[in-house]
Amino acid sequence: MNLLDTSVILLYFTVLIVVGIIGARRAKTSEDFVLAGRNLGFFMYLGCLAAVILGGASTIGTTKLGYKFGLSGMWFVTSIGLGIMLLGVLFIKRISGANVSTISELLGKRYSSETRLISALVSSIYTLMVGVTQVIGMGAIINVLLGWNMTVSMIVGGGIVLFYTILGGMWSVTVTDIIQFVIMTVGIFVIMLPMSLSSAGGWDALLAKLPASHFDFSTIGGDQIFQYFLLYSLGLVVSQDIWQRVFTAKTIKISRVGAVWAGIYSIGYALALSIVGMCALIVIPGIENPQNTFAQMAIAILPPGVLGLVLASVCSALMSTASGTILASSTLLTNDIMKQYWFKNMGEKQFLLVSRLTTLVVGILAIIFAIWIQDVLVALDVAYAILSGAIFVPLVLGFFWKRATAKAAFYSIIVSTVVVLSGLMIEGITSTNPIMYGIASSVLVMALVSYFSKERMAVYSSPAESNQLAE
Template identity: 60%
Template sequence: MSIIDVSVIVLYLLVIALVGVLGARRAKTSEDYIIAGRNLNFPMYFGCLAALTLGGAATIGTAKLGYQSGMSGIWFVTSQGIGLALIGVFLAKKIFQLKVLTISEMLENRFGVEARLISSLVSATYTTMLTVTQIIAIGSVLNVWVGWNFTISALVAGGIVLFYTVLGGMWSVTMTDIVQFAVMTIGIFFVMLPMSLGKAGGWEGLHASVPADYFNLSTSGGIDIFKSILLYALGIIVGQDVWQRVFTARSLKVSRLGAFAAGGYSLLYAVAVAIIGMCAFVVIPNLDTPQNAFASMAVTTLPPGVLGLVLAGVLSALMSTASGTLIASSTLLVNDVIKRFIKPDMNEKQFLRTSRLTTLSIGVFSMICALWIQDVLVALDIAFAILSGALFFPIIFSFFWKRVTSKAVFFSILISTIAIVIGLITEGTTSIVPILYGLVASLVTILFITFLSKPTTGPIMQKTDTRQNRDVV
């Protein structure tokens, strides 16, 4: 890379750190730190929600899939967009009415304290693994583009994310996300996509140079597409990192429209990055590591200065998701484990201090895991398999079936998590079987125990009914 590109990257990282520090000034209460005071308007909410879902795995992973199988690579990110759209249609109002901080807190209101504990641990595992995927992607990109060692790349960029997230929580995440969303959009749609097509001979040249089935949306196979929808659409619907952004919306209208808009943007982003991966197949046909398709294409295609801008855009995508999942992990552990079970008399000052220390600890742990795994899609599959398989049915039934019982939900989460872990060990992380194990185990357990036990009644159910019947302005 030229000195111009390196300067652009360094300047961008400094700007993000500065914006994060400015955001920290607004984090004065626990709600400020965790959900930005429930005060985001549509542009801020839409940008933050889109930046969260379209992170490193979406960019690096979709380009890899586009390189390997063409347009069918869009299903990975499109499935996440489907999940966001489903939230807007079916769940936005219900989520917005809750006025809680986490999914696990909602489950306690409905099913009792045991459900809160086990769901918070499962969700924290998921969000932490998502943080790991972003750090892996950061290391891969900087390793190819800047030439830094993977370890150094992951530690430097991951350390900056950790720095501003620890300081300001969701307000820092929100303010940096707005900058990152703008840079990401410009870098992908207005720079990388047209220049990649130009290098590949334009749309006609691309058609003539790639296999014909690269323009078939089902080239990757029905099983892989079904797996993507199961993992990512369901995972988005029940992800704490996504719910936490929904909680930041100023109104129900903002919540719904923002989810629809982010879902539509996800589809456009998926198509753009898949095409970039296809262009890389034409320009760099013998790439040893398909995961580096996006980064290698940028180095091959872009002139000095422009390369630095596009790298900043990719870093934006990576850092946005990393910060969002990092604060989600911290919130789950602090709000649903530490404050609920260990130190219930925690005041605002203690909550903020504990949140920052927990965020720091999770960030350091995530960087260590990233250095071990070093494969974006493997880490992502593990994360979504655990989340979707274990929590999808308990959360959906909590909204739409009053008969389901506390005991059924607790054992459903426990048994399905065990089934998923066994499936990952026996079938491998790339198999669709582990999540099917989890979903089947979860559904059967819920139905079986619910019909054999008495309905949940008393203060828990009354509290839930009161929340769900509250008028929303």
Template identity: 45%
Template sequence: MSSLDLIIILFYFAMLIGVGVYSSKKIDNEADYLVAGKRLGYGLYIPAMTAVVLGGASTFGSTKLGYQYGISGLWLVGMIGLGILGMGIFFSKKLSKLSIFSVSELLGNRFGNSSRYISGIIMAVYDIMVAVTAVVAIGVMFTALFGWNSATAVLVGGLIVVFYTMIGGMWAVTLTDVIQFWIMFVGLIGVLLPLGIYHAGGITELTNQVTPEFLSITNIGGKAIFAYFLLYFFGMMIGQDIWQRAFTAKNEKILRKGTIYAGILCIIYGIAGAVIGMVASVVVPGLSDPQQALPQLVIAILPTGLIGLLVAAVSSAVMSTASGTIMASSTIIVNDFILFKSKKKRTEKQKINLTRMVTFLVGCIAIFIALVLQDIIVALDVAYALLSGSIFIPVIAALFWKKVSARVTLISMAISAIVIVSDLIIEGVSSLNAIIWGIAASAIVMGVGTLFERKKTIVTEGLNKEL
């Protein structure tokens, strides 16, 4: 990498820190810090919502799958996009009317404190583990860029994200995500994709050089497509980092249309990533590690200066996920545990300072876990299974089902969690059945429990009339 490339990358990191300092001056109250004052228009909301879900896993994952399976590699990010679309279509009207800061707060208001605490713990752990995966990815990039050892790279990269997130809150996360969105889309779709197709000999030559299976949208297999549906479609619709970004919209129209547009952009990004991976299979064939498809293609075809832009683009994807999930986890801890349980009266400034302190601590925890934990996938799989399997149905009930009771919902969450953990123990942490059984158990318990309580109420009312 040339000096010009390094200058571009360092300028980008310095800009992120500067945005954090600038954003701190726009914060007057807790709503400003947690949800950017609920006043974002399309210009900020759409790129910010898109960037928070398109992380390193989406970028590297789609190009890796494209390298292995061709165009069908789009399904990983495609399902993320469909989940965002689903939230925009089905949840936007309800979400725009809620005066809350978290998913757990919704469940608490509707079903009681126990539901709030249980869902809060699951959501906070999940977001921390997603942040850990992003911090690890940042460390990997810094190691490659600067030749540092992995510990130093994780520490420095993680602290950059923690600093601008802690100082500027959701305003900083929003503004940096907007910057990161444009760098991602310009770098990957505007630069790398067309140059890659050109180096492969054009679209016609590219399709001639790959096997026919690479042009099939189902080449990756039905099982993999269904797995991505289970993992991402439901999780995207109820993730705290996604909802917290939704709460920044100025009104229902922006929330609905902006979220739908963001989902469409995610699908476009997934298609582009799969095509880039397919291009890499032609330009740099025979890689032992398909995850190297993106960086190896960048090195193979881009000139000085553009390499720096593409590294900044990949950094953008990773950092947007890290900042959003750190912010989401700290919001739950402060909003659903500390402030909710505390009887102490706090001013807006004290609430902001408290949230900043917790954000810093959450970020440090994520960095520490990234430094010491070898296999983060295990913890992430468990957290994701619990999130989708035991919380999705209660959230649906809280938004759309008025007749379900708090007791039935709590029992539903507890039983589904037991079913999920039991399946993971029996079949292993990579089992997709855990989510299926968890959702099924939650729905059955909620349906049967509600029916039983209704019959019990009818019987009781009948006895009272006779008396």
């Protein structure tokens, strides 16, 4: 890294800090802080959605998988893309008119306040862990770029994100996401992908020098692909940080169409980074830590100035997801726990203050856990395993099964969370089985408790019915 590249990255960080200060002036109400006033048009909505789902794990992780497995490394982020499209096609119409801020608030309307509480706890843990992955990613990038200690790098990167998120909430996150979406797109598709191919000798050189397995979309293994589907496709459907973006759209049509296009963009992003990883295997064979593949490839092939822009694009992907997930976790804790049980009568100013303080605590915890774990894919797997195994079934059955009851949802979340965590501890955090155990136990508890309960609930299928149910 020369002075020009370092200056580009530091300038980018400065812009984010300034945006946070400006955003603080826009976030005057709780809805502004949490949902940016529910007023985003298509381009801003698409940019925000794409930026939040394609974070550090997506960028660093996919390049690492492309280096090791070739084109089949794209299944990781492709599963994320399929999940956001599934949300757009099947669920957004049902949730957009509900006038809620969190997934737990919706579950509370469908089932009970107890279900809202337990789902908020589980979902806040998930969003916190996704935030952890982004802090780890930022630390890895800054460590490679500037040569700083990994712990110091994570503190600096996480601290910048925490600063602008605390100040402006979703307004700051939205503006920075648009900046980050543009930088990500230019950095990956316009600069990094074509220059990686050029440095490796072109596509023909990849075909000639790499093993045939790197061009097989199944090399990574059917079990691994299935695990990605369980973790990310199902997890995205019930992810608070994604829902919070959905609620910012001006209309339902923008929500749905934007989600589908964000999914398509994700698949293209996955393919591009897998190819970058394949090129790195030719340009820099024998990388000691594959998690650093993207950063080392960028340093090896890019000229001064351009290198700073591309690495800023990686920081963009990391920071957009980190800010969104930290804000999502604090929103769950503030809106669904503190406001419901501790500060029932707090006004707008008090809500903003509590939200900012909670965001500060969540951000500090994310940095602490990142320093402890220091593996981006491990942290992400744990996060999505908890979410897919515990929240997916009661949410989906709440939409489509009239006999699902509040007691069933409450006990289902508790039992399946315990099952998933126990399975991860026994079989290891890379195992797919705990997720399937969690989903199976969730279905079983939902079915048995609902069947033997006298309670009956109306299916939650439209805004009109949502309002009736809430009343």
